Amino acid sequence: MTQAKAATPCDTIITAGWVITVDARRRIFRDGAVAITGSTITAVGKAADIDARFTAGSRIDRPGAVVMPGMVNGHRHLLCCAKGAMPEGGGTLEALRRFIYPSFSSLEPEDMAVYARHATAEMIRNGTTLFEEPGCDHIDAVLPAIAESGMRARIGLWTWDQAGSGGTAGLPAWLKLDTGAAIRRLEEGIEIVRKFGHERIRPAVTIEGVTTCSDELTVAAAKLAEESETLAVQHKSTSQREVELELKLFGERPVRHCATIGALNPYTLLNHVTSLDGEDVAAIADTGATVSQNPSTALKLAKGTTAFGKWPELIAAGVPMGLGTDAENCSNHQDICRAMQLAALLPRDARQDPNAVSAETAVELGTLGGARALRFDDVTGSLEEGKEADVVVFDTDDYDWRPLHNPIANLAYGVTGHSVDTVLIGGRIVLSGKKSTVFDEEQLRADVERTDRKILAKIGIDPLPAWPVL
Known part of the structure; x- marks a missing residue:
């Protein structure tokens, strides 16, 4: 027997x-x-x-x-600004220079620690287990907070040389570096993350892009990421205004120009890319670059994603692509489920094609697609034997x-x-019964509220409603 x-x-x-x-x-x-x-x-x-x-x-x-x-947030700033406080009426470049950059430049290490803990708790609450931080300051205060949360992350140091197509008008003196110093800062960011030595946190080469970085810095970032096998992250082709600026200066659209100068490769992640043409799509696909689509940000900042976006074409070309929610005042939420809905539905309406993006593709973008875009699919993004239990x-x-x-x-x-x-x-329960097992959530909310009010006072903004408050 x-x-x-x-x-x-x-x-x-x-x-x-x-x-x-x-x-x-x-x-x-x-x-x-x-x-x-x-x-x-x-x-x-x-x-x-x-x-x-x-x-x-x-x-x-x-x-x-x-x-x-576990879901993946392909674009989530830990450099933060107070949710619901951004003045209404500005597009991408206006919002950055009038509110977001001044907020970023006002943050101290203790502020960054508060924002990092609150942001990771919020992402976990919404089912996100991996995210990409597209460049932060005070990283020594941020890395322990990420490690405490249990999340996986790509992260590097915020870097720019303020020598891009948008000029310097409206840019703060904060972290202003010449190109050589900016490149050294990128190298330092990789070294800091690797020295921190946490298995769930991987380095990134993070430049701001979006008209603030020189060609020399942009090319150096792409090469450094390739040499170090990390990820070169930048905001690119974020609006028609950015496209117009670069056409005027370079005679090429932003993505096409990156390809021309050799700044696209399989270790490049482009955030936003809401304004593309067919040559841009081909450049991304041919070079192996990856993309984070951030649909709620595109809507709030009127980027023109339904008019100029090429999401079905990027998908058809096999570009590794994930979804992101950006910073507090760009999405006002950190919910990848809501991003999946927009990723499925906006292209259908824009093309008047109910098959433009399928429900299955949208769910894939929020999981495995994001892991591929962040070069983390070796350990996460799907439920398979041998992968980490996210x-x-x-x-x-x-x-x-x-x-x-x-x-x-x-x-x-x-x-x-x-x-x-x-x-x-990684097999550890970080949320149970819709409650964090890691953080005191009530304390987190109090801490972030206090920090927001301090930063708003520094930059001189009082975010009251337009309607009368009695």
């Missing part, structure tokens, strides 16, 4: 009504399960099969839940999930991050 094989021990088993893997076959398991040992996924499959193969030290059994990979459990007992026939449709068209119940990063 054949003896039954003993079950293999593991640390945790998660069971759910639906398990969305985003693996190579894009399998979805009905009544599925994920087995975790240490920080790693041991197996994914039908719950009955997983239970037969493994015995767990702890279990998360949620028969009505939807489980998916897992999100959605509570489906709410109107945005019910009735539940196709969870991909629910995710792409109606769900928000507020229905995220549990989050694991």
Whole structure:
């Protein structure tokens, strides 16, 4: 008589009504399960099969839940400015020079620590487990906060030489460097992150872009990222005004100009790119560069994403692309679920084509696509054996999930991050019952409110409503 094989021990088993893997076959398991040992996924499959193969030290059994990979925020500033305080009526370049840059330049190390802790807590609350910070100051205060949160991150030092196509008018003296010093600062950023030595935090080469950086600095950043196998991050082709400035100065559009000077390669991440033409799309695809699409920012700052965006073309060209939410006053939220909805729906209306971007593609952009864009897909972005156990459990007992026939449709068209119940990063529970297991959230809110008011006083802005306050 054949003896039954003993079950293999593991640390945790998660069971759910639906398990969305985003693996190579894009399998979805009905009544599925994920087995975790240490920080790693041991197996994914039908719950009955997983239970037969493994015995767990702890279990998360949620028969009505939807489980998916941790989401990825491809563009999330920790250099912050007070949410809801930005004066109305400015486009991208006006908002940057009138409010955002002055806010950034007013921050002290203790302010950055507060903002980093609050931002990571908010992202986790909405199901994000990996993010890209496109350049911060006071990084020594930021890195411990990220490590404490448990999140994965790409991060570098904010760098510019203020020698780009937009000129210096309206730019603060803050961190003003000549090109050589700016390049050295980029190198220093890589060294600082690597010396910090945290397995979940990887360095980036972060320049501001968006008309503030010289060609020499832009090329040096791309080369440094390639040599160091990191990621060169910049804001690029963020509005028609930026396109017009660079056409006038260089005779080329911003993305095409980057290609001409040799500043695009597989280690380049372009943020925004809301104003493209067919040659721009080809330049990005041909060089292997990646993209973070930030749709709510594009809408709030009137970037023209529906008029000039090429999102279906970028997807068709196979460009690795994720989604981002930018800073507080650009999206006013950090919810990748909401970004997925806009990524699915805006191109359909712009092209009057209901097939422009599918629901499945939108969900992929928020998970594996973002991990690929940030060069983190070796460890995260999908639920697969051998990858890190970055897992999100959605509570489906709410109107945005019910009735539940196709969870991909629910995710792409109606769900928000507020229905995220549990989050694991590397097998560690960092959110349970919609509450942080890491931070005192009430204290975080008090800290960020106090910090906001201090910074607003420094830059002379009192963000009252336009309507009379009695």
